[in-house]
Amino acid sequence: MSDEKLPQEENEEKIPTTETVSEIENKIEKDKEVLETEEKTTESSSSSESAVEEVSTEETSENNSVEETIVEEKKLVNESSKEDASQVKASEDEEGEDEDEVASSEDEEDEEEHEEKAQKDYSSLSEKELVAELDKLLKTKKIQELKHDVEEIRSEFNSKFNEELEHKKEEFLAEGGNIIDFHYTTPLKKEFNSLYFDYKEKRNSYYKNLKKDLQANIDKRWELIEELKGLLSAEENINTTYNHFKEIQEKWHMAGAIPRDKYNTVWNTYHHHVENFYDFLHLNREFRDLDFKHNLDSKLKIITRAEELGQETDINKAFRELQMLHKMWKEDIGPVAKEYRDEVWDKFSEATKVIHDKRQEQLAEMEKDFEANYEKKKQLVEEIKKAAEDTKPSHQGWQNAIKKVQELRDAFFNTGRVPRANNKEIWKAFKDATGNFNHQKNSFYKNQKKEQYTNLEQKRELIKIAEENKDSEDFEATTALMKKIQDNWKNIGHVPRKDSDKIWKRFKKACNHYFDRLHAQKNEANKEEMVHFEAKQEMLEKLSSFELSGDHKVDVKAIKEKITAWKEIGRVPYNKRNIEQKFNKTLDGLFSKLDLGKKETELIKFDNKLNTLVNREDDRKLQNEHFFISKKIDETKDEIRQLENNLGFFHHVDENNPLVKEVHKNIERHKEQLEVWKAKLSKIKEVRED
Structure with a gap:
């Protein structure tokens, strides 16, 4: 192959000689935006693996096939075909390896970040909250980004629903039902199924469209290759032909992603015909040399920028920009003259190594923190396990444990990243520990529900007794019975919440009915006490407006006469006894206004207190x-x-x-x-x- 041919690892488009370093930086910023868009597409695509149970095998296989063919521009490796391997120089191999290292580092970093973001624990959410979370994800995120979260939500929802289903099945069978006739669902289950179906439909539609786009892109690239081949036989001015070549290059860059398994064939074919075109330009050496000069100027500017990045304090920022520079070097700038080729690449490699070394040092330091985080997370997982083992078998015990585990879960998520090699291990340990805790908690409350249904039956028996005796005329025997069943009610314990208010109202209604009758009977039998009450009520009204004369002896005598008169009236009905408290309160107000000795005041108040106790017997x-x-x-x-x-x-x-x-x-x-x-x-x- 001629020395002037385009190297396998270098691409086509030349940067005009009029570009400054500033313009190079502007181009870098634009390429950053493009690459970030590609990264998002790549991450979304790679995370969206098919897991839809109800989709047919054919549809699932097709979706997975499309996912595997998504092309990540930043991961493309320019491997020569076996036929062209002998034409690739050792220096070109070195350049390709270095660029692969940049791309590989970026990929690993992105994968770690994606894994970290994907880890979310849904085990603490209720069925209603899980449905709301799924609805929110479908409305706010891209369909290709949802697989991990949707499957986690689905697993937790089904786990909770299946527990509920088993409980309902046990109740159904306990009541004598035939298992063949058993069927159970809920509005939440129907809503979840509907949302999950929407997810599958959207996901299938996305990958079908993606497959069409990939095929359209590869067809477009083959057309460009054919157009490139035709340049060699074009009967036109060399300048016109070269401009046509530049247009093909521009269209190639804009053609979009293609299936992965077709990439090497298409790319190598394209490069082969690019090299043929440069051989064709060899016939016009002046034009070719001008092109080489343009490319050399552009690569020198990239080297200058790479060397400046070596002084950048923000290593991550420098590394990201270095990726852009490698992408431009490889894909946007054509070859330089043979005598400069190794020299410019060595300078670029040296500048790249400076940034790589700094980044490796930074990663080594970060790895220490990651190891510390790993140890912290292991300890938190052990504490979650211990919480499950040490929880006392009571409602309060489990409520305290739930609160503690929630704090441990929050600490786990706030601790930070762990070494990539331990990421899946610690996440699985965390999921197993929290899952075991939730299983034991649910088992406890499931047994509690059984006890509550037993309690419910006992309280229904008490309701039956109360309702059967509420109209009894044997007040002496029935009063003792009613008081006994009230005490029993207090000692039975909790019942299911949905029945609690209903049965309490029935029991209270029956008891109140009886005791109202009892009090009515007593009131009827003690009409004299009602007369006493009315007399005391009238006396209390007069006493409230009683004015002191200012002569404490006279006033004391008058108050004592009032107390004596109050005593002489007699007892009041039991349900009206609070009038005694009102009388005492009124007396306290009068005593506070009197200028009495401490002993006398104390004894007068004490007399009144004794009077109240005596009246109450x-x-x-x-x-x-x-x-x-x-x-x-x-x-x-x-x-x-x-x-x-x-x-x-x-x-x-x-x-x-x-x-x-x-x-x-x-x-x-x-x-x-x-x-x-x-x-x-x-x-x-x-x-x-x-």
Whole structure:
């Protein structure tokens, strides 16, 4: 092959000699946008593998075949055909390997990032939340990006629905149903199936269209090759022919992706005819040399930019731009003269190596962090396992465990990336641990539901008893029975939430019906108590507007007369007893306005309190009050003795000493209080003896 032919790893389009470094940078930025678009398409396509169960085998196979043929421009490797292998120089092989290394590094980085983003735990979501999440994904993301998430959602939804299905099946069979007649579904299940069907339809449509596009692109490229071959026999001016060649190159760049398995054949054929065209240009050496000069200027500008990137502090940014430079070098710029070919490539390789070395150092440092993250995530997984093992078999125990595991899950996702080699391993361990926790949790609550249905039957029995006895005329026997079943109701435990309110209302209604009848009967039997109530109500209204005269002796006498009159009225019905509290509250308001001694006020209030307890016939509270007062007397005596003993330490101190005076003051205060407690004790003894 002639030395002037286009090398296998270099491409066609030349950059005009008038371009500056700034213009080269602008071109780089444009190429970045193009490559980013291609990357998104590539990632989306590579992640969208067929997993639709209901799709026919033929459709699934066709979709997978299309996925495998998606061409990633940044991954294309310019391998020569066996027939042309002898024509590729060693320096050209070196260039191809270096570019492959750049592309390979980029691919690995993209794959890691994609895997990291794809990891999302849906196990904590309810069926309703899973349906909403699937609906949201279908509306907001590209169909080719959804496979991982959709399958995770589908797995979790089916797991939860199957548990529910098994429970319903058990209930159906327990009630005597025939398994042949069993059928169960829910509106959520129908909605999920509908969304999943939409996903499959859109996905199939996407890959069918993609296959058509790939075929159209390869047809277009073959047409360009035929057009390129025709240039050699064109009867036209060499300048016109060269411009025609440039147009073919431009169309080639815009032709789009083609099936992967056809790429090498098409690309090598194209290069073969490009080389033939350069052989043809050899007939016009001046024109060819001008073209070589243009290409040399462009490659020198790329080398200059690559060397500048070696000083860039942002290694990732420099590496991404280096990828653009390699793409331009390979695909956009034609060959240079033979005497410069090795030299310019060596300079470009040297600049590339500087950035590669820096990036490898950065990756080595990052790998240390990744290892630390890996260890942290392993520990978090172990804690999730331990949470499942140590959870107490109670509702509160599981609620605490759920909260703890949620915190561990959040910590897992916030920890950061792990080494790529451990990524799938740690993700599987995490999924297994959380899945096991959820399984044990669901098993617990499944058993709880069984207990709740048992409780439900017990409470229905109590409802039956209450309803059968609500109209009983044997109030003495039935009242004890109703109180007993109320106590039993409290001790039975929880029932299914959907039945809780309904059965409680029935039970409450039956009990209230009976006790309303009981109170009505008592009210009828104690009409006198209703008269007492009305009299006290009238007296309370008058007492509320009672005005003090200002003479506390007169006022005290008047208040005591009111208390005596209140006592003489007598008891009120049980359900009206709160009037006593209103009376006491009114008295407290009047006492607060009186200028009485502390002891007198305390005893008057105490008399009223005793009166209330006596009227209620509450012996238990009288007994408690008696015990309380006796205890306070003993405590007060002990305080006085302690203070008097303390005075013994101050026998040599002047009586006017502030500390001594304070002790004497406390002794007097406790003695006064002791007299009040003794007076109260005398009064309560009198009441209890009566």
